[in-house]
Amino acid sequence: MKEYALFLGCLIPARLPHIEAISVKVLDKLGIKTKDIVNASCCPDPVVMKSLDFHSWLAIAARNLSLAEETGADILTLCSGCFSTLSKANHLLKHNAELKGEVNKLLSEINRSFSGKINVKHVVEIIRDIGKETIEQQVKKPLKQLKVASHPGCHLVRPSNILHVDDPNTPTIQDEIVSWVGAEPVNYALKMLCCGVGIKMVDPEANLSLLREKLANLKETEANCIVTSCPFCFMQFDKEQREVSRKFGESYTFPVFYITELLGLALGFSPEEVGLHLHTTPVKEV
Amino acid sequence: MSKKRDPKFRKEILSTPGGETIQHCYQCGSCTGGCPTSFYTNFRVRKVIHQSLLGLRDDVLSGNDIWMCTVCFTCQERCPTGVEVTDLMLALRNLATKEGYAPAPLKNVFKALFETGHEFPFTGYTRKLRRELGLSETPPLTISSPKALEEVQKLMKMGGVSHLLKSSEMKK
Numbered sequence: 001m002k003e004y005a006l007f008l009g010c011l012i013p014a015r016l017p018h019i020e021a022i023s024v025k026v027l028d029k030l031g032i033k034t035k036d037i038v039n040a041s042c043c044p045d046p047v048v049m050k051s052l053d054f055h056s057w058l059a060i061a062a063r064n065l066s067l068a069e070e071t072g073a074d075i076l077t078l079c080s081g082c083f084s085t086l087s088k089a090n091h092l093l094k095h096n097a098e099l100k101g102e103v104n105k106l107l108s109e110i111n112r113s114f115s116g117k118i119n120v121k122h123v124v125e126i127i128r129d130i131g132k133e134t135i136e137q138q139v140k141k142p143l144k145q146l147k148v149a150s151h152p153g154c155h156l157v158r159p160s161n162i163l164h165v166d167d168p169n170t171p172t173i174q175d176e177i178v179s180w181v182g183a184e185p186v187n188y189a190l191k192m193l194c195c196g197v198g199i200k201m202v203d204p205e206a207n208l209s210l211l212r213e214k215l216a217n218l219k220e221t222e223a224n225c226i227v228t229s230c231p232f233c234f235m236q237f238d239k240e241q242r243e244v245s246r247k248f249g250e251s252y253t254f255p256v257f258y259i260t261e262l263l264g265l266a267l268g269f270s271p272e273e274v275g276l277h278l279h280t281t282p283v284k285e286v
Numbered sequence: 287m288s289k290k291r292d293p294k295f296r297k298e299i300l301s302t303p304g305g306e307t308i309q310h311c312y313q314c315g316s317c318t319g320g321c322p323t324s325f326y327t328n329f330r331v332r333k334v335i336h337q338s339l340l341g342l343r344d345d346v347l348s349g350n351d352i353w354m355c356t357v358c359f360t361c362q363e364r365c366p367t368g369v370e371v372t373d374l375m376l377a378l379r380n381l382a383t384k385e386g387y388a389p390a391p392l393k394n395v396f397k398a399l400f401e402t403g404h405e406f407p408f409t410g411y412t413r414k415l416r417r418e419l420g421l422s423e424t425p426p427l428t429i430s431s432p433k434a435l436e437e438v439q440k441l442m443k444m445g446g447v448s449h450l451l452k453s454s455e456m457k458k
Contacts, residue, residue, distance in 0.1 A: 013416075013425050014406040021419040038426045039434035041403040047357045048395045048405070051379035052388055054303045056445030060438060106444055110437040158359035159372070168363050194322045198356030201391035206326040206354070213325075275419070 004076035004121065005068045006034035007086065010042045011231045012078055016258075018275025019231060023078050023123060023260040029138060029267055030130050034076060037068050043085040046155065047198050050085070061089035062103045062114045075120045078260075080230035084155035084163070086120045091162050122156060124229040124259055125165045128173050135180045140268035142182025148262070149186050149223035149254075150174040151214075151237070153230035154194050174227060174259060181266035186223040190214055195236040211236060212244045215252045225283075229259040239280045255283040291341035299338060304377035310367040311335050317361035317371045329354035331361055331371060338378065347382040353389055383447050396450050400442050403428025403435045 012020050024034055043061060044050070050057045065086060068075045077083045093100045094116040104113050127135070152171045160168040169192060175185035196210030218226070228234050238256040245252050256279065264274040276283045299305035317331035318324050324331070329351050337346050346352065352375055361371040382388065395405050402408075404427070413423040428434040442451065 008425060008427060010404040010406040013421075013427070014404065014408050014412050017412065017416045017419055017421055021421055036426050039428060039431050039437075041428035041434065041438045042399050042405050044399060045395075045405060048392050049399065051353075051357075051376050052383045052392060052396055052450065053442075053445045053447040054376070054380050056442045056447075058303075059441040059445065063437065063441060106441060109444070110440055112437075154356075154358040154360075159362050159370070168359075192360070194356045194358035194360070196322070196356060198358065199323060199354060201395075202350075202353045202389050203323075203327060206323055209326045210322055210356075278415075 001031055001033050003033040003035060003073050004126070005037045005071040005073040005118075007037055007040060007043070007064070007068065007075045007077040007082055009077065009079045009082040011081070011235070016231050016234065018278050019078060019234070019258050019260065022264040022269065022274050025269065025273070026260045026263045026267060027076075027123070027126075030127070030134065032076075032126060032130070035071055035073065037064070037071060037075075040064050040067050043079075043082040045081050046084040046088065047081070048201075057085070058089055058092065058099070059103055059106045061085050062093060062107060063110070063112055065090055065093070065118070066107060066112045066114050069115055069118050074118050076123055076126060077120065078123050078231065080122065080153050080155035081232055083120065083122045088162050090116070090118075090120050122165060122229065124156065124173055124177070127177055127259070127263065132176070132180050135177070135263075139181055139266045141266055143262065143266050144182050145224075146183035146262075147186050147222045147224045148178045148183045148227050148257075149188055149218050149221065149225070150178060150191065151195065151226055151228040151233055152192070153228055153233040154192075156229060174229060177259060178227060178262070181262055183262070186221050188217055188221045188223070190217040193217075195233045197232045197236045200236075208240065208244050208247055211240055212248055212250075215241065215244060215254070216250075218254065219252070223254070225255040225257060227257045227259055227262055231258065234258050237281075241281050253281060255279070256281055257283075289342055289345065292343040293341050295341040295343040296339060298343075298381065299374075299377060302377040302380060304370065304373035304380070307369045308335065308338060308374055310369045311339065312367060314366060316364045316366060317369075320360040320364050322358060322360065323354050323356055327354050331355070331375070334378070335369070335371070335374070346378060347385050348387055352378045352382060380446075383450070386449075388450070393450055400439055400451055403438045
């Protein structure tokens with residue numbers, strides 16, 4: 001059984017713990033064990049913290065990587081923000097000796113060091129790598145009624161010189177998984193349009209306009225739900241649809257799934273175990 | 287009206303992490319063309335890069351434009367000359383932060399991280415929800431370890447913008 005060091009981050013354990021719970025259960029069923037990274041902090045996030053101070057962003061990321069290195073396992077993360085930060089920091093420190101020296105000098109103040117011996121993986125690529133055959137064998141309830149619009153999100157695939165999960169412009173990784181659980185992937189023009197969450201704090205109006213552009217495009221398709229593998233995108237779609245509907249006098253009620261929730265349902269976990277009752281946008285007829 | 291130019295600005299950007307590739311820009315505008323916020327705001331990535339190359343330091347660092355980037359990396363992926371456009375916007379934000387121009391909501395995130403080790407602190411509701419889901423109330427993260435928090439705080443203080451911490455340290 002393959003074992004990974006689970007990097008929890010902040011948003012999932014503090015605001016969306018049902019995603020943490022179902023992800024661990026689904027992974028276990030698919031033969032993937034996870035262990036804690038004790039004393040890990042915020043990754044820190046690749047939008048706010050990296051904007052304010054690159055150096056403390058990198059130092060804190062390096063501390064987290066060094067804690068994971070101690071477990072001897074590669075990192076598995078459920079959050080695309082954490083994935084972006086830890087992948088970029090790991091890449092920089094592995095390939096830039098000068099930067100590694102500077103960071104290790106800082107880390108020595110807290111008796112830690114970065115050595116560069118592990119890799120960072122996103123849960124969606126781990127699921128993809130488990131493969132069609134294994135997953136199809138485990139499916140108890142094929143999700144035939146779902147026509148799924150996949151929102152991969154920016155930080156799963158970009159920048160493609162650092163992240164090598166899938167094509168940065170036309171990723172199909174989530175669509176593949178959707179089809180393995182018996183649901184129908186639906187393609188749409190604005191698949192790679194950003195959900196807008198990155199400017200929510202500075203321009204809430206533009207943030208909602210961006211989300212509306214995406215939702216309006218989805219409404220033109222056959223899709224009856226959305227799947228994503230980023231908790232920030234998940235929150236944006238699940239919670240802000242109501243706000244978009246109100247602001248623009250339109251109606252958007254797409255149920256939103258995090259990728260392991262979809263797998264959880266297909267593998268036979270109950271809607272309650274998956275945490276569907278904790279969603280803001282109601283999920284019916286599953 | 288001619289604006290004040292700072293001839294050293296280009297060098298300053300080039301030596302800021304993320305700003306190393308700015309000189310590859312030949313102003314084609316692919317970045318603005320693909321920018322999701324350019325449809326809804328006055329933010330024009332190409333213009334910010336041009337202003338920066340012209341040395342219009344005050345305009346760039348004190349303005350709102352650089353904060354309108356969603357960090358989606360569409361421009362960086364498309365740039366035909368390899369400008370790391372998104373990383374460049376973040377480099378400009380780092381310089382603006384040093385000058386005291388960071389927007390307040392972002393500074394609050396910085397403080398939350400300093401005070402708890404996490405950007406989304408654990409509340410009573412979080413703990414209740416986690417218990418109901420069969421998870422440990424507080425996972426073994428920085429949130430549960432004063433020693434781990436001390437380590438994170440030490441690293442943040444050694445960073446370049448410890449002035450952002452002053453108000454939160456005073457509270458203690």
